[in-house]
Amino acid sequence: MSRRTVARLGVAVAALTAFDVIGFLSGAEHHGGIWNSVPLGDLALGVLGAGVLVWFSKRILKRLLSRPESYYDGTRQP
């Protein structure tokens, strides 16, 4: 990551955090999970969720289920 990218991301995160806090303080309606009611909860959930998803799919599922394209060739099947 270049320094500029980091800076841009930082600005975006800061802006969103500000929105989030303003929204929270202004009493905007919340419901449901804890990630809605804690500032920056959504951001954390996104990072964690996407990370776990990538890890699970690519590292575990792929190893279990991946087969060569010709796997079904030549089998008697409907």
Next chain:
Amino acid sequence: MRELLPGLLVALPLVGAALVPLVAALFRRTTRVAALTLHAAIFAAALGLFWSAAAAGPIRYAVGGWPGPWGIELWFDGLSTLIALLVAGMACFASFAQTFGPDRDRTAPASTPLREGLLRGALLLLVGGLLGIVATRDVFNLFVFLEISSLAAYTLVASGGGRSTVAAFRYLLAGTAAGSLYLFGVGFLYALTGTLNMDDLAARLPSVEADAALTVAVVLIAVGLSIKAALFPLHGWLPDTYVYTPTPAAGFIAAVMAKVSAYALLRLLGEVLAGTTAGAVVLEIMIWLGVAGVVAGGVLAVAQRAVTRMLAWSSISAMGMILIGVGMGSALAITGALFHMAAHALAKGCLFFGAGGIRALEDGDGVDRWAGLGSRAPWTLAALTVAALSMIGIPPTAGFFSKYYLLSASIAAGGPAGIAAFAAIILSSLLATVYFLRVLEAAWFRTPGDAPEADSERRPPGPVLPRPLAVPVVGLAVLVLLTGIFARPFERHVLPDWESGTARISAEAP
């Protein structure tokens, strides 16, 4: 006229069977016209009886003026006139198709005018025998007509030469065994009750209920007719017969022969002998064998590579379904069974005419022979598609409604047999989807180039089937649709007669 029709219906084909070969020998050219006219007249008589019975109630006709129980009676109610109509109608199409000639096998003898006349005569004889079975009220007379129809059928099956001769011989073995068993059974009944008239029999049976010989009689009759009706596992003769019979005759035999025997089973076991203990047990067993037949026929149809053989196994599945209905015996089940007879006869006739013609012209019976037919002959293939959809049971074709009635009857019957029948019928639809769509996919979505041994130059573009086969195929497909759309009036027409018939029999019993 109403008084004349019953006699005409049975006499016309039998007389015609003798006349047509004579016409063929004397005039040669006019054979086809003469046979078609006769078939049309028979159909008109059947139609007249159908309307007459629907409008003015069942008709009882004493042959030669000798009333029952001594003389032979013919009986036309909603059920018998319907099957008679079906037989006569299919015969018109078959007679039209006979112009195609029995040329599917190269070993078939060359067609001469006399030979054509004889085969047309045999078809008329077969029709006469079947109509006799449908109409008669006398159990021995039924045997006579059974033998007439069987002998005519053996002739027609064997007319292809080569393998069809052997198939006919096997059919003869099975058919003779069946006829003898039935005759034994009738003999026992006669010895027990001293009568051959069905109504009289039904009235006298309760007095001999305790006699063990009655059980033997019921079992003999049931086994005999079940062989003819191809009830699983007595279906052994069916696949080879249907496959090796020349196409015009195959369309007719596959459509109605086994059904008429099933109708006889319905008359005898479902109506006359239903009150006996043995009859009730046999009917219960018949449901289970029907279930086994529905499943086995479907599975083996899926396993076939040749189209006509697949159709033959699918017939075994369909006969199982009809006999499930006969076995259940409720009004709804009988409606389903009769309606399935009609629906299956129309669709299977259409498919056999089509598949047989394609087999003869494309020089092979494999699914790959159907590749690309959809673009060459869209109308013929559309007609065959309609018939196949009816076999699967897609509304609004006739096959949907017959399965619907049978399913409703299974639910109403309940119990293990009802559940098994329900599941088997659903499964048969599923299997039929698989084996029919395999063929339709080849016809509509594949080009002949996909076939392993493609020689597209040999196949000119243009119609696939010659007119003698194409007309029955399209006509029957239209009928399949019409029968489906007008399903409900049919129910109103047939059911009351069945209910009053069984009620009458139980009322006459002392």
Next chain:
Amino acid sequence: MSALFLHPAFWLFIGIVVVFANRRRMPGMPVGVIVALGALLALLRGVEGTLETTVAGFRLVWFHADRLSLLFALVFAIVALLGFLYGSHRMRAGETAAALLYAGSAIATVLAGDWITFFVFWEAMALSSLALIWQGGTAGARRAGMRYLLVHATGGALLFAGIALHLAGGGETSLGALASDSPPFWLILGAVAINAAIPPLHVWLTDAYPEASTSGSVFLSAFTTKTAVYALLRLFPGTEILVPLGAAMALYGVVFAVIENDIRRLLGYHIVSQVGYMVAAVGIGTPLALNGAASHAFSHILYKALLFMGAGAAIEATGLRRLSDLGGISRQMRFAVAMYAVGALSISGAPLFNGFISKSMIVSAAGEEHLLWTELLLVLAAVGTFLSVGLKLPWFAFFGERRGVAVRPLPTNLLAAMGIGGALCLLYGLFPHLLYSRLPYLATYAPYTLDHVVSTAQLLLATGLVFYLARKTLAPSPGLALDTDWLYRIPLARAVSATTGALAGVGPVVSTLRGEAVTRLDSAARRLAAPGAPPRRRESFAFRASIGWTVLFAAVAVVITWLVVWLRNPG
């Protein structure tokens, strides 16, 4: 007669006749566009009401328009129009007819008011979609079509059984919510679950959709699953088991999409995932949730069609279908990529796009019912959706490293269809009341609240961050991933062929048991048939005895034994 023209499907069915009548003179597609337009106009009047005919004693309610069915019919007509426009440069008469029948039966299914009409068009939909898949024309399409057929025939049989049981049990002939925990309830739910692609019954979708033609898969993406969602809304609102199923389904599709390499199969897994939202919403069953399911179906059809058009555009332009083969083609097809991006942002639920206004409704409904886990799973699925459809697919297919892939220019009609699709996604995203005013249930919802927007933006941003970090790991590689179809492609297929093999093997065994007698009879008959002819090869058919023969002889033997027994001691 004029009432017929009210029915949008009637227009499409007329189109089939026109297409076939003119199949040699004009290409099929303009006809498709015109009749789809007619259907759309018939629907825009939005007339509610019921029309019925009594055919053969059955009361057939063939037009039953209320707000729910009109909503689905409307979006079906829109997507049909888009699909025909999209494919008009290449679809032939056969494919057009199949698509017309498919779209028409889907519309007729949602407008059906009784069970029989519903079943008829449900089955017509299955068969016409199969025809559309087979129009793909490859050997792969043919085999995938056979598997598709197997699954849908099973579904149709279940539905038929369920309806028969329902009607025989004295149930209402008109469509309506079913009494729970009865056999028809479970049978019909099973049939609908197959069409809704609920795992493990979902593989027919990811298996077959990528095998159709590019325009074929646009149609396929729209109708079958969404008709099933309609059926769930109509028949099973508030069925609790659907909540966990839907949530699991939403995540299942996402997880498999992450490792998928075929672009249209990847999108297929996202149909599974998105339908999961709708299934869960139907299970929640509050008016807000049901509205959410209906509106998400509406949005989903538009953006998913757009995404399939985008994937199809890549395939049309390059002839390639795998992520690992594509890459670096965005410069030559900027407009198509831009429109794909609109679709991708919509499916990810980004604010200003139509996915946002419907997806957030479902998540909010789950929140209001305090279904914490459901809400969490749905949010996670949203994250994964953006990850693979919004980032992974476009990155590796359109951008990324250049592989020297040749790109053909795209036809105008294709781009026009994508443009209209993108415009609609934006239109409904910017003006939600256009959709909300058509929703069937009584619930009000405001999508553009501060916390919704901020929370969604944060999730998407976080996902982008993870993608940026993990893009090496996410790089596609050739190969396929096993799914539940393995069960019927390997073990079941082996079992079936073993069974039929065993059945076929019975013949020779039986004929050996039968001994010489019958064989001699056969050869005698053959001599009769053709005297002097050389004996045929025996194995061809003399040995093809069937089980029946043995049993026949056994039966005769049994009967004779009985006879003897009975005659000796009668009574």
